[in-house]
Amino acid sequence: MSETIERALEVARKAHGNQMYGIYPYEFHLKQTLKVAQSHNLPEEIQVSCILHDTIEDTSLSYNDIKKAFGTEVAEIVYAVTDELGRNRKERKKKTYPKIRKNVGAILVKLCDRVANVRHSLLYDSQLYKMYLNEHNHFIDNVVSTRFNKIDDLCLELSLMFEEE
Numbered sequence: 001m002s003e004t005i006e007r008a009l010e011v012a013r014k015a016h017g018n019q020m021y022g023i024y025p026y027e028f029h030l031k032q033t034l035k036v037a038q039s040h041n042l043p044e045e046i047q048v049s050c051i052l053h054d055t056i057e058d059t060s061l062s063y064n065d066i067k068k069a070f071g072t073e074v075a076e077i078v079y080a081v082t083d084e085l086g087r088n089r090k091e092r093k094k095k096t097y098p099k100i101r102k103n104v105g106a107i108l109v110k111l112c113d114r115v116a117n118v119r120h121s122l123l124y125d126s127q128l129y130k131m132y133l134n135e136h137n138h139f140i141d142n143v144v145s146t147r148f149n150k151i152d153d154l155c156l157e158l159s160l161m162f163e164e165e
Contacts, residue, residue, distance in 0.1 A: 008051040013060035022124055032116040040150055042108055049077040056082040059126035066154045097142040110143055111154035118161050133162050
């Protein structure tokens with residue numbers, strides 16, 4: 001593991017503090033998202049962004065904190081996947097998806113995040129799995145604006161997870 005990835009894990013671990021992902025410390029989800037990126041041989045900037053993807057949204061870290069520590073590209077990706085404010089999930093996603101579509105790195109990170117979430121929900125949370133299943137076509141149609149091999153690979157992996165049912 002590179003020094004930058006180790007540093008990102010440490011920053012994210014501290015930033016997320018006592019937050020949980022189900023019964024696991026939040027770091028579990030970040031490592032699962034990282035594993036998806038690594039399994040697709042995505043560049044280090046994407047891997048670092050996978051680790052930090054929830055920091056602006058869920059911690060006290062800011063865009064400028066991430067930019068200072070990891071550079072503009074990572075900060076832009078993390079900003080793009082950060083949910084906008086809204087009264088409910090549907091409204092937040094409607095405002096956030098256009099940001100993601102404009103940044104290929106953000107598309108990759110969001111796909112890695114979704115694959116990790118669906119894998120987890122398949123094992124531990126059938127209600128969450130049903131939510132992701134119901135959102136799947138809308139998610140793909142609204143997030144994936146650009147097509148290239150890595151995005152296609154991740155979309156296929158995500159879609160196959162729903163066809164196994």
